[in-house]
């Protein structure tokens with residue numbers, strides 16, 4: 498059985514016309530397993546409602562909840578109107594029942610949050626997952642209206658995780674076991690449709706895999722099923738040389754490696770969740786990134802090995818970066834100093850993006866976080882601390898080692914007039930990182946992109 502895991506993101510789940518397109522794509526596969534995101538904007542709205550509830554602004558939170566409910570009821574209504582089928586009255590009834598049930602649950606969570614005056618991590622995940630719980634059920638029902646034999650599967654039954662709410666760690670062994678039920682569904686001629694992004698912890702609570710986590714769900718399921726391919730269907734024609742929304746002339750990369758794609762995602766290319774490629778890589782399953790709205794475009798194929806002959810493969814960039822500089826007191830010995838710095842970062846679970854060191858100081862680029870202000874005390878024994886915020890990080894990925902000097906001099910040339918805070922190049926990792934003011938981020942990325950890729 499050649500299984501294809503197909504993942505459709507929020508933009509693909511936007512309105513009834515795109516639902517139709519999603520279902521048309523599904524029809525072309527013999528054994529598809531479908532993973533879907535929440536409809537566009539829903540997760541963001543759910544989080545906003547949760548935060549309002551925490552601030553005891555329950556009325557506003559409940560209004561958002563109501564708008565989510567109404568939007569989904571309208572979406573189903575429109576879909577069924579455009580796709581007449583004798584089963585439609587039953588489908589509509591069951592969709593509305595499901596929406597109302599999830600809306601009731603959401604309101605209960607919101608009221609509880611207001612009552613305790615705190616958004617508990619498990620509650621936050623319970624609320625965030627409602628978007629995928631609704632979208633997957635509705636799409637499965639609407640599939641019946643266009644004669645696809647669908648079966649909705651609650652992701653709780655498949656994606657088993659720990660209790661690290663907000664960014665839960667999947668339990669691959671359990672997921673492998675539970676995914677067997679998806680094969681049974683396929684064998685009996687049905688197409689399973691599952692919500693991405695969420696799962697269930699060992700304590701039976703709902704967990705989420707982090708923003709953009711539906712990509713990760715698809716990859717975990719694809720790996721568990723030894724799928725022929727994992728296909729990420731989105732709103733652009735693959736993984737581009739840089740974010741096409743901001744960078745003029747960015748072009749799709751036809752073939753790239755798991756390693757380079759992971760680095761791109763980690764350093765800000767939102768098209769894939771950074772953990773997506775790990776499960777695929779473990780079983781050497783190709784990952785294809787395709788455009789929902791232009792299905793004939795080639796897209797990007799992500800595989801184990803992919804050579805390229807350019808100076809670099811791509812440019813990722815991210816904002817909301819902080820630069821933390823710790824300057825050692827004279828009496829502190831070199832290795833003690835760095836050990837201390839990194840043990841503090843470990844204690845606070847802070848992930849480092851780039852580092853520069855001198856004999857007596859270290860500068861660390863990392864995603865800004867409220868914890869950073871409180872770190873000063875932790876370094877009191879070893880040195881003084883400076884924190885700069887509103888920085889951005891540009892990462893040039895897949896630099897060709899043989900052309901590194903040429904590449905670096907070209908980058909310096911175009912950045913001649915730009916004030917840069919930090920530069921680091923790692924030959925082995927083939928990455929050149931540049932930290933600079935956040936407001937210069939897009940313009941500088943564009944300049945580098947034009948120089949390297951045009």
Ligand code: ADP
Pocket residue numbers: 505506507508509534709730731732733735736737738739740741742761765766767768769811
């Ligand atoms: P989905 O809803 O399908 O998950 P996302 O919005 O999460 O879609 O991801 C697709 C978006 O990622 C694109 O619209 C694009 O703006 C952005 N993006 C950022 N970097 C890249 C890149 N290097 N290649 C392609 N898309 C990128």
Ligand code: ASP
Pocket residue numbers: 506507534535540541628693694707708709710711712
């Ligand atoms: N709906 C979630 C988000 O917006 C997960 C996803 O779309 O992948 O992050």
Ligand code: MG
Pocket residue numbers: 506507709712767768769770
């Ligand atoms: Mg996404």
